[in-house]
Amino acid sequence: MNWNEFKRSKLERLEKAKERKEVDEDIIPLLDLINSLDCFVTTSSCSGRIVVLDVPKIGDKLNAKFLDKWHQPIDWKEIVKALEGSIRTAWLISDPPIIHVACRDLECAKALMKIANDSGFRRCGLISLTRLVVEITSFERLEAPLAVDGRIVVSEEYIRLLADFANEKLLRGKEKLERFKAKLLDHRSFLQAL
Numbered sequence: 001m002n003w004n005e006f007k008r009s010k011l012e013r014l015e016k017a018k019e020r021k022e023v024d025e026d027i028i029p030l031l032d033l034i035n036s037l038d039c040f041v042t043t044s045s046c047s048g049r050i051v052v053l054d055v056p057k058i059g060d061k062l063n064a065k066f067l068d069k070w071h072q073p074i075d076w077k078e079i080v081k082a083l084e085g086s087i088r089t090a091w092l093i094s095d096p097p098i099i100h101v102a103c104r105d106l107e108c109a110k111a112l113m114k115i116a117n118d119s120g121f122r123r124c125g126l127i128s129l130t131r132l133v134v135e136i137t138s139f140e141r142l143e144a145p146l147a148v149d150g151r152i153v154v155s156e157e158y159i160r161l162l163a164d165f166a167n168e169k170l171l172r173g174k175e176k177l178e179r180f181k182a183k184l185l186d187h188r189s190f191l192q193a194l
Contacts, residue, residue, distance in 0.1 A: 039108035076163035090147035094166035
């Protein structure tokens, strides 16, 4: 499959995901901007999120259950409410933004990584050489266990503190996305010429 066919298929998939409300709203303008450039197409993304995840044991993502998930800042009481559904070990996790972008060639990938890095995304690099996919993310991550065997094992004060930290990390990630979008706009003509 050539680049244009590949890009077209990814964009069709993205449009279907948007129709099904599977793409978080905050990141759509950035995805649209990236996808408007000839040498890029997004393959997956998240603007950052806060989740309460119930897991049978550390690392067992296959059997994990999302008790709740938010792409916006939350109130600590939402965490407590989510914990009501815990039967195993429940974790509060704040994930940074993550964007996977397929690039037409290495020159495009290098330009994208430079712009992302200049925007504050210190973790960006090629994750696939088969289709030259760049992963753009950062370090704003938080993980803390809150319940064991379905029983909350931390204080209300600690949950409030974690909610504040998670919200701060989430908002820092969203600020980086805005800087990234602004820098892409600043470099749009350069990127189109690649």
